Amino acid sequence: MQLSQTLFSPYKLIGRVILPLTLVAIFSLFIIYPIIVVISGVFIVNGEFTLTNILSITYDPFVSTIILNTLIMGGLVTLITTILAIPYAYILDRYDIPFKSFFLLMTLLPFVSPPYVGGLGYINLLGRQGTISLLLLKAGLINKPLEIMYQTTPIINPFTGSRIAEIHWGAVIISALTYFPLMALTFFSALQNIDESLEEEAYILGAKPSTTFFRITLKSAMPGLIAGVMLVFISFVDEVGIPLIVGYRNVMAVAAYDAIVESSFYYTPRGYVFSLIMIVIGLLVLFLGRHYISLTRYVSVVRGAIRYRKIVRLTGLKRVIALTFMIIVAGMLSISTIGLLLAAFATEWYLTPFPTKVGLDNFVEVFEEYFILARNSIIYSVTSMLVGIIMSALIAYMIVRMRIAYSGALDYIITLPLVVPGIVIGIGNWAVWRGTPLDPFVNPVTIIALVIAFRKLPYAFRAIYASTLQIPAEFEEAGLTLGANRIKTFIKIMLPALAPALIAGGLLAFIAGITELSSTLVLSATKNAGSLTLAIFLALVDIRHGPTVASAIGVIIIVISIAVAYMANKFAKRTIGGLRLF
Amino acid sequence: MVNVNLINLTKIFGKDVAVDNVNLTIEHGTFFTFLGPSGSGKSTTLRMIAGLEEPTRGEILFDNRPVTHLPPYKRGVGMVFQNYALWPFMTVFDNVAFGLRIQKLSKSEIRERVKEALRLVQLEGLERRYPHQLSGGQQQRVAIARALVVNPKILLLDEPLSNLDAKLRIEMRREIRKLQRRLGITTIYVTHDQEEALAISDKVAVMNRGRIVAVGTPYEVYNNSNNEFVLSFVGHTNFIEGKVIETRGENTVIVETKLGEYKIRHAHNITNGKIILGFRPEHARLTKKQPKPKSSIGKIVMKEFLGKIVRYEIKVGDETIVIDIMAKDDPGYSEGDSVYIDIDENHLLVVH
Ligand SMILES: Nc1ncnc2c1ncn2[C@@H]1O[C@H](COP(=O)(O)OP(=O)(O)OP(=O)(O)O)[C@@H](O)[C@H]1O
């Protein structure tokens, strides 16, 4: 009798069963179900189960080439970033060098500068008609424009002599530079967390510095390094922006998108096959990433709080080498910003190394020509922020306070969008909503807003969940004993206590929303449905302006992101326990 | 004022029995304390009375009316938490006013009652401060004011003093006691500090592993219990083995121990064989000459001067016995001296 009373009290039924199920159902409708639809699209054709599509990996040379391209180039990108990031982070952590905070700041770039915007900057400088190419031509050092951003190297099967894959150097170089900060920061925070006494112990036992570095330091920071490797690899696999910027289409995410566009003319399963492979890679990273925790931690709280550490003073040649290395790497990172700014403010720039006239014309152009897309961007990021705050607050509360069953699984599900490519989620939602009131042809802005909001939920959720964990249960219990019921304690105690985290998490979701590209790309069925990120690509192919207006849009996105990130950080510092974002 | 009945009260977390079949009556107006070591189930019991945990089995009655399944906000209890749980984003005034605002009282009434409550805990004038601008003792007072301002039927306190330093702890416990006397409110208090429990309470329940092992006035619990756990947890008790060597009349036996032969009266149900005896450190004296037949001599291994008393630790065979002597009666032995222990026969307890 007591048991039944416990189970069926209405508040518990709502709190522990109805509300969580409803929230999970809504979330699943836009994330999980579309993923399932994509997967079943591979195995079920015309209502019948088939393995033909998945086996096409082995006999369709186009499919296998695309997969190999992606894996090989992804591996290369990861390798380059790792080789650069290990010394970069180590020097930053251990040595006394000038411009330290600048070098650290460079690692925070990806929070505010979306990959394709950075890519645009590199092209402006390193492309055929880019500043560097023209300068070198002028100086007579080269006699043809720089081709490095467009060159490919074929990979030949030594047994058959046939071309099985290729490396596109533009995509690789831009990706490596763009993702380098992710790797450097992940590894840096791992280094920061190493207990110094471990290394001191090794020295006392007579180990050489190099031995200590490989045996102790690197080994202790390994989880961080592995998290960084997975993060970079999966980012490359999911990337559509960078390949599109350099005009390269033979990687999985772009090919999946192309196949989906093609499939409106004739049946091709390739879009689904590529999606399935990306999902599998994503899930692998998710499961392995759980093992090395930091993957999900990275998106929410980059623990920038620099612990006290004994800083070694470098002298002589060592100092020169270390500083040169840092300057070269940071220099390469900043040239994209320089390239972007040059073009954004150029009102006249044609086949000269530098603009011949500067002004604000490009920004005016953006608002005249892409006003609706700019408005959409605001709609998308505000939706993302609101959904992020409300859903995260409710779900975090249920996990932390209501002792609901399967809370671990819930946590997993919400993290899913971090590892499943936006292209896949876009394709899935396309398939799910055709012919419904949310059809992308009928109501594109609504469906895109919702998909972006749920895709970006983890950003808000992580920050809000972490804060919820830090609020003592007694805060609400005190309210309960004073006569307030659960709903009142939630509103009057929990929400105010969480306010700083809600704002910070919401702003993070806002940034994530304004930089979103891939789902928007798939779902913007009509001309006026895209966002500013899409406007970049429209402007880029518009022969009237070339890269200048596109760069201006990039600058606008970065400026908004920096402003919002700054506010988020301000609020985050005020949360209980001093959660810091940057 | 309310009296509280706990009937077969049990709480099981998964497989752990946190509270095991507790039966108690707490008379209205009493200052009642649950005393026990960490993890003994004190907080869980208190939280069930508050309605913050649902009992696995059993009933809770307030004035003979069952409240077992009533949510906390319908019970009319006031609770003070170990970490105070003051809301950091509210001022002192707003913290205290919270319960009154929930009752939708008028602004002027709220102002009056908050003022009154703050006067009660001597905190007038700090209304505008935020909790982090207060000292630990002041935070404590705010928490008490917040609990009392709604005129609760019962006041519950879960280790309210454990975050304060030793001196403030004694000061605050006196104030809490005075306040309770003045308001006459039924108060249930949780602590693991035996001195605090004995000093502050009308009645004490000693808990161990989820069970009540002794209930009574502080005097009864300290002096009359022969439960081994109570004897060792509440104050210190020396335990020694004994062997019954003679029965005299109805209830009196002669017991032979390491510390000599003793006569024990009221020795119901004791026949031949081995028994365990206990005595408090203050119920013995030290002497140079053999006080009882067959006493063994011991060696002083440690002497501590504790102000009012002097504590000796004496090794007899392989057992260590603790003896407290009033400082003014200190015979002045030193570490290394050999002495006999003479127990006060009237205070020798039969444990089992
Ligand atoms: N929410 C819970 N879930 C699982 N076990 C619990 C929970 N709360 C308490 N327990 C367990 O119940 C037992 C009693 O805990 P309780 O908090 O009542 O002890 P206590 O006497 O108050 O101890 P302390 O002096 O340390 O506060 C402990 O073994 C504890 O681990």
Ligand SMILES: [Mg+2]
């Ligand atoms: Mg406790």
